[in-house]
Amino acid sequence: GGIITQTPKFLIGQEGQKLTLKCQQNFNHDTMYWYRQDSGKGLRLIYYSITENDLQKGDLSEGYDASREKKSSFSLTVTSAQKNEMAVFLCASSTPWGDAETLYFGSGTRLTVL
Amino acid sequence: LAKTTQPPSMEAYEGQEVNVSCSHTNIATSEYIYWYRQVPHQGPQFIIQGYKDYVVNEVASLFISADRKLSTLSLPWVSLRDAAVYYCIVTVLTRGFASALTFGSGTKVIVLP
Numbered sequence: 001g002g003i004i005t006q007t008p009k010f011l012i013g014q015e016g017q018k019l020t021l022k023c024q025q026n027f028n029h030d031t032m033y034w035y036r037q038d039s040g041k042g043l044r045l046i047y048y049s050i051t052e053n054d055l056q057k058g059d060l061s062e063g064y065d066a067s068r069e070k071k072s073s074f075s076l077t078v079t080s081a082q083k084n085e086m087a088v089f090l091c092a093s094s095t096p097w098g099d100a101e102t103l104y105f106g107s108g109t110r111l112t113v114l
Numbered sequence: 115l116a117k118t119t120q121p122p123s124m125e126a127y128e129g130q131e132v133n134v135s136c137s138h139t140n141i142a143t144s145e146y147i148y149w150y151r152q153v154p155h156q157g158p159q160f161i162i163q164g165y166k167d168y169v170v171n172e173v174a175s176l177f178i179s180a181d182r183k184l185s186t187l188s189l190p191w192v193s194l195r196d197a198a199v200y201y202c203i204v205t206v207l208t209r210g211f212a213s214a215l216t217f218g219s220g221t222k223v224i225v226l227p
Contacts, residue, residue: 004157035217042201043158043217090157102148103215105157 002027004106006091012112019078021109023091032074033092033103036060036085043090049074081113117141118202123222132189134221136202139183144206147178148215149187151198158201158217162187189223197225 004025013019025032031050035043045058047066055066063085065077074091088108095102119137126132138147146165150158162169162176164185169176175188189196199220 042219045216092157102160102163103150103158105159107156 004091004104006106006109010110013081014114015081017081019081021076021089023074024072025093027093029093029095031094034076035090037088037090083113086111086113117204118218120202120221125224125226126192127226128193129191132192132223134187134200136185138204141182141204145204147185148203150201153198192225194225198223
């Protein structure tokens with residue numbers, strides 16, 4: 001089995017600050033994702049990457065940058081933190097499984113903006 | 115327009131069977147049905163997926179109606195550990211290409227002792 005490690009678990013920043021969230025996976029998966037989950041809500045896709053150095057925008061990419069310099073890692077940068085984007089950020093990776101895909105998620109980074 | 119519709123919440127006692135329904139009236143022939151669940155302070159976890167008829171694994175069973183417009187996730191003998199938000203997702207089959215699953219608000223299953 002493998003694991004997805006997200007760091008830090010808790011991130012506190014000031015409004016307007018640039019903040020970076022990191023994700024590592026040892027599944028050797030090609031595809032990685034960043035989702036945002038607001039309190040009590042579903043998940044919204046921010047960015048995903050199908051291979052090293054590839055980046056694809058999701059529905060919520062504005063205000064965020066991403067970086068996939070290695071197959072095993074995927075970083076997300078909040079370019080200017082705002083109070084209304086306090087949420088849990090979830091990283092995931094996936095592999096084709098037969099003809100289908102399943103996602104494996106990390107435990108999340110909880111962002112607080114002061 | 116939402117691709118799936120689920121009840122927002124449901125309750126059950128420990129030891130009961132729980133059936134979580136999901137309506138996907140506009141499902142396309144190329145789309146599969148996935149179910150995930152999310153316990154507090156964790157990311158979602160895959161439970162089961164299917165295309166038609168009936169699928170069962172060690173965790174749950176999935177019944178899909180003949181017209182594929184409705185699916186029902188069945189959890190036998192729930193315990194407190196099954197308390198979670200259950201997500202039904204419909205998405206296009208992919209072969210070697212990345213697809214991003216869309217998670218709605220899900221169904222919160224409350225298990226009573």
